[in-house]
Amino acid sequence: MAKIVVDPLTRIEGHLKIEVTVDSGEITDARSAGTTFRGFEILLKGRDPFDAQFLVQRICGVCPTAHAMAAALSLDSAFGIADKIPDNGRILRNLIQGANYIQSHILHFYHLAALDYVDVTKVAEYQGKDANLNSIKDFITRATNSNNMSMLSPFYPRYEGDYRLTDDANIVATRHYVEALNMRRLAHEMATLFCGKMPHNVAIVPGGVTEGPTIDKIANFMWKLEELRKFVNDVYLPDVIAVAAAYSDYFAIGKGCGTLYSTGVFDLDTKETNLDKRNRLLKQGLTSASNFVYNPIDSKKVSEDVKNSWYKSPSGLHPSNGQTTPEREKAGGYTWAKAPRYDGKVCEVGPLARMAITYSYGDTVVKQMVDNTLAYFNATPAALFSVMGRHAARALEAKFVADKMVEWLLALKPGEPCCAEWETPNEAEGMGAWEAPRGSIAHWIKIGNKRIANYQCVPPTSWNGSPRDDKGNPGPIEQALIGTRIKDEHNPFEIGRIVRSFDP
Amino acid sequence: MELNRRDFLRLSAISTVSVGLMYLRITEFAKDGSPVYAATSDTTEIPIIWLATGSCTGCTISLLNSLSPTIRNILIDEVVPSKHLSMRFHSTIMASEGELALEELKKTALNKGNYILVVEGAISTKDHGIYCEVGEIEGKGITGLEQTVSLGKDAMLVLAAGTCASYGGIPSAAPNTGGYTSVTKVFADAGIKTPVVNVPGCPPHPDWFVGTAATVLISGIEAVKLDPYGRPLAFYGKRIHEICPRNGSFQLGQFSKKFSDPYCMYQLGCKGPVTYADCPIRLWNSGNSWCVGANSLCIGCVEPGFPDIMSPLMKKAEGWEVDPLALPKPEKEDTGISPALAAGLGAIAGAAVTGAGVAISRQISTKPKTDEKSQKE
Numbered sequence: 001m002a003k004i005v006v007d008p009l010t011r012i013e014g015h016l017k018i019e020v021t022v023d024s025g026e027i028t029d030a031r032s033a034g035t036t037f038r039g040f041e042i043l044l045k046g047r048d049p050f051d052a053q054f055l056v057q058r059i060c061g062v063c064p065t066a067h068a069m070a071a072a073l074s075l076d077s078a079f080g081i082a083d084k085i086p087d088n089g090r091i092l093r094n095l096i097q098g099a100n101y102i103q104s105h106i107l108h109f110y111h112l113a114a115l116d117y118v119d120v121t122k123v124a125e126y127q128g129k130d131a132n133l134n135s136i137k138d139f140i141t142r143a144t145n146s147n148n149m150s151m152l153s154p155f156y157p158r159y160e161g162d163y164r165l166t167d168d169a170n171i172v173a174t175r176h177y178v179e180a181l182n183m184r185r186l187a188h189e190m191a192t193l194f195c196g197k198m199p200h201n202v203a204i205v206p207g208g209v210t211e212g213p214t215i216d217k218i219a220n221f222m223w224k225l226e227e228l229r230k231f232v233n234d235v236y237l238p239d240v241i242a243v244a245a246a247y248s249d250y251f252a253i254g255k256g257c258g259t260l261y262s263t264g265v266f267d268l269d270t271k272e273t274n275l276d277k278r279n280r281l282l283k284q285g286l287t288s289a290s291n292f293v294y295n296p297i298d299s300k301k302v303s304e305d306v307k308n309s310w311y312k313s314p315s316g317l318h319p320s321n322g323q324t325t326p327e328r329e330k331a332g333g334y335t336w337a338k339a340p341r342y343d344g345k346v347c348e349v350g351p352l353a354r355m356a357i358t359y360s361y362g363d364t365v366v367k368q369m370v371d372n373t374l375a376y377f378n379a380t381p382a383a384l385f386s387v388m389g390r391h392a393a394r395a396l397e398a399k400f401v402a403d404k405m406v407e408w409l410l411a412l413k414p415g416e417p418c419c420a421e422w423e424t425p426n427e428a429e430g431m432g433a434w435e436a437p438r439g440s441i442a443h444w445i446k447i448g449n450k451r452i453a454n455y456q457c458v459p460p461t462s463w464n465g466s467p468r469d470d471k472g473n474p475g476p477i478e479q480a481l482i483g484t485r486i487k488d489e490h491n492p493f494e495i496g497r498i499v500r501s502f503d504p
Numbered sequence: 505m506e507l508n509r510r511d512f513l514r515l516s517a518i519s520t521v522s523v524g525l526m527y528l529r530i531t532e533f534a535k536d537g538s539p540v541y542a543a544t545s546d547t548t549e550i551p552i553i554w555l556a557t558g559s560c561t562g563c564t565i566s567l568l569n570s571l572s573p574t575i576r577n578i579l580i581d582e583v584v585p586s587k588h589l590s591m592r593f594h595s596t597i598m599a600s601e602g603e604l605a606l607e608e609l610k611k612t613a614l615n616k617g618n619y620i621l622v623v624e625g626a627i628s629t630k631d632h633g634i635y636c637e638v639g640e641i642e643g644k645g646i647t648g649l650e651q652t653v654s655l656g657k658d659a660m661l662v663l664a665a666g667t668c669a670s671y672g673g674i675p676s677a678a679p680n681t682g683g684y685t686s687v688t689k690v691f692a693d694a695g696i697k698t699p700v701v702n703v704p705g706c707p708p709h710p711d712w713f714v715g716t717a718a719t720v721l722i723s724g725i726e727a728v729k730l731d732p733y734g735r736p737l738a739f740y741g742k743r744i745h746e747i748c749p750r751n752g753s754f755q756l757g758q759f760s761k762k763f764s765d766p767y768c769m770y771q772l773g774c775k776g777p778v779t780y781a782d783c784p785i786r787l788w789n790s791g792n793s794w795c796v797g798a799n800s801l802c803i804g805c806v807e808p809g810f811p812d813i814m815s816p817l818m819k820k821a822e823g824w825e826v827d828p829l830a831l832p833k834p835e836k837e838d839t840g841i842s843p844a845l846a847a848g849l850g851a852i853a854g855a856a857v858t859g860a861g862v863a864i865s866r867q868i869s870t871k872p873k874t875d876e877k878s879q880k881e
């Protein structure tokens with residue numbers, strides 16, 4: 001029996017430690033641990049509720065928009081204006097969030113995940129005239145001539161022995177890695193047109209957004225979006241398919257817990273004040289890898305266990321009454337992440353969950369995209385619940401959302417309101433559920449004396465990266481690791497590939 | 505070729521002649537007529553260790569948004585002629601992980617005085633910094649505090665990327681459960697003399713970071729003129745309110761009453777009058793917009809004491825009645841803040857969270873005078 005510790009688990013947001021036990025080449029136990037505590041839920045108390053969406057964005061610099069949305073939705077509901085958001089405000093929120101979905105998914109595949117599969121050093125063999133590739137070739141040659149491989153950082157050192165693309169495919173993928181850097185920047189520029197700056201926007205506020213649409217900005221947004229859609233269709237999707245074909249065994253690796261949960265994202269109208277039932281593009285719901293049956297959700301059934309987390313506050317609380325009292329030396333604790341559960345169940349969240357739930361709900365476009373992809377690989381739906389299934393679902397979702405954004409953009413009405421008016425109530429409660437690119441996100445707020453009396457966040461990596469709950473059930477990433485065969489304990493590619501497929 | 509500390513210090517002394525020579529190389533052309541800008545074998549390698557502590561990764565994401573140079577230029581090419589930033593450790597982008605990554609980090613750090621340390625995030629100091637662990641070495645968790653101290657003492661210089669590393673930022677907001685603080689404070693407590701340049705912002709504009717790094721690489725750290733808070737005057741030398749395109753409506757007494765109004769946002773609580781940065785003229789995300797441009801407010805994210813001292817971020821605090829016309833102009837007297845404003849800031853801080861920013865407002869009110877020479881840079 002051997003123990004492998006990967007700390008830091010890199011190319012993610014934040015600080016994550018993965019510890020696995022390997023017996024006869026197979027992972028028999030796994031622990032996922034968040035190693036940093038900044039105390040947002042504590043520092044929010046006592047502040048003006050209107051400041052929440054600005055502070056919470058700083059929880060995650062990759063998905064700040066989703067935190068802003070969860071906060072704004074919780075304030076919409078606390079202020080009693082959830083059904084009064086003007087269409088411009090609703091649509092602009094969707095467009096700002098949509099732009100960050102595209103940004104985040106491209107960043108995830110090319111800049112966070114791809115180095116697990118693509119051998120950048122093969123560019124040394126490149127013979128063409130592409131300036132980007134030649135500058136990378138010079139960069140590699142310089143390191144090899146100096147006999148100093150450290151000069152190849154950040155692409156080196158790395159695990160060795162399992163890069164399977166052809167030389168040409170490695171070269172093309174490297175060119176796309178560079179192109180994708182520009183594309184994700186473009187997606188942020190697109191969001192900025194309506195939100196001031198990225199990351200950490202200033203436009204998403206309770207009631208809607210601060211800046212209304214103008215014709216010039218709509219046109220500007222449209223052409224940026226066109227370029228991104230072209231990249232998603234012509235580059236991102238084909239690259240995911242090429243990588244998936246070369247690493248097809250990863251359709252059977254990293255299955256996970258098999259229960260999928262989504263709180264839904266992209267409001268199609270705001271008539272419904274109960275966010276569990278609001279009309280959304282990607283549906284709220286719960287489904288299972290074994291039967292694909294759609295189930296509606298009730299956010300009252302969410303609870304957070306802390307038996308194995310570094311908190312001394314009570315375990316099993318609903319987040320509306322949640323507490324966060326750190327105790328780093330707590331016996332049995334091994335992470336700063338709490339263990340959120342839905343109706344007691346361990347749930348995977350993220351693009352795979354959203355696509356599977358929207359599929360099970362009966363959305364014809366999503367169904368067709370997923371079925372076509374499965375047909376291409378001659379695979380059954382079970383293959384979706386895997387490392388490559390998650391990458392494929394993420395890429396398909398990027399296309400699905402980007403295509404919808406065109407319709408939304410054309411529905412904007414310059415000159416009409418973009419924000420509802422409100423006043424801070426003395427006492428109120430609110431819940432804001434939404435989906436970050438990497439999964440379900442929900443915030444619960446209590447207001448007392450016009451101040452934040454309690455604030456609890458349940459972000460995506462609390463779900464996926466959660467520790468064991470009070471009953472001892474491992475979290476989704478832990479479950480996805482357990483049972484995996486490690487080919488080479490000195491180069492345990494499998495661990496990073498599985499964990500990163502969740503985009504923690 | 506790697507730069508050692510002596511070379512580096514000498515760089516500070518030499519300047520225009522060598523800079524001119526460096527740029528000559530950019531005019532060379534390859535056989536197919538394309539300019540030669542890629543790194544060559546005479547390139548000087550400047551190893552970078554990018555340490556993420558109590559952060560959100562937003563500073564890294566903002567750096568990825570750099571338009572010119574692009575992030576590809578920064579990582580692969582000579583970001584300034586003859587010099588290449590070699591990103592030896594950066595947990596968000598590097599291929600390696602775990603032990604393999606930490607070995608490379610250790611190897612880089614052994615070359616004392618020859619690497620630049622970038623810190624992204626605030627540093628937990630309470631209970632020996634256990635609220636932020638950044639890796640495991642030989643079965644023991646290593647804290648951001650330990651890494652900041654051990655890597656910081658032997659670095660040629662430290663760039664504190666973002667408001668968290670520069671001043672503590674949001675993790676240090678009251679009640680500051682993890683005892684988060686800035687690089688400068690950690691160094692002061694540990695007696696570390698390595699120079700620190702703060703590049704605050706939540707996140708910092710990529711130009712601020714790249715421009716600061718480029719200045720250091722071309723002309724040495726002496727060429728970076730700093731304000732009393734350790735930030736480059738080149739980017740943080742002007743008050744937002746004074747260079748704001750809505751200053752005209754302020755002069756005419758036109759104030760926005762709600763966020764969608766196109767006038768001066770001061771009455772709604774804009775922190776432009778007490779914030780130093782060039783956002784209104786530089787603009788964000790390749791020049792597409794900025795905070796007030798989106799009909800929202802400047803929330804003062806580049807300032808020491810953010811967020812407490814700026815709270816409530818999105819409203820004008822009761823008692824904060826300042827006449828921005830009466831604010832001193834920085835070129836005349838850089839106290840930065842009038843007594844009335846200092847009192848106002850105290851009120852803001854008091855209104856935010858009990859006691860939080862009072863000490864900081866005092867600090868700002870006694871902001872020392874910047875020497876005039878620096879102001880002209």
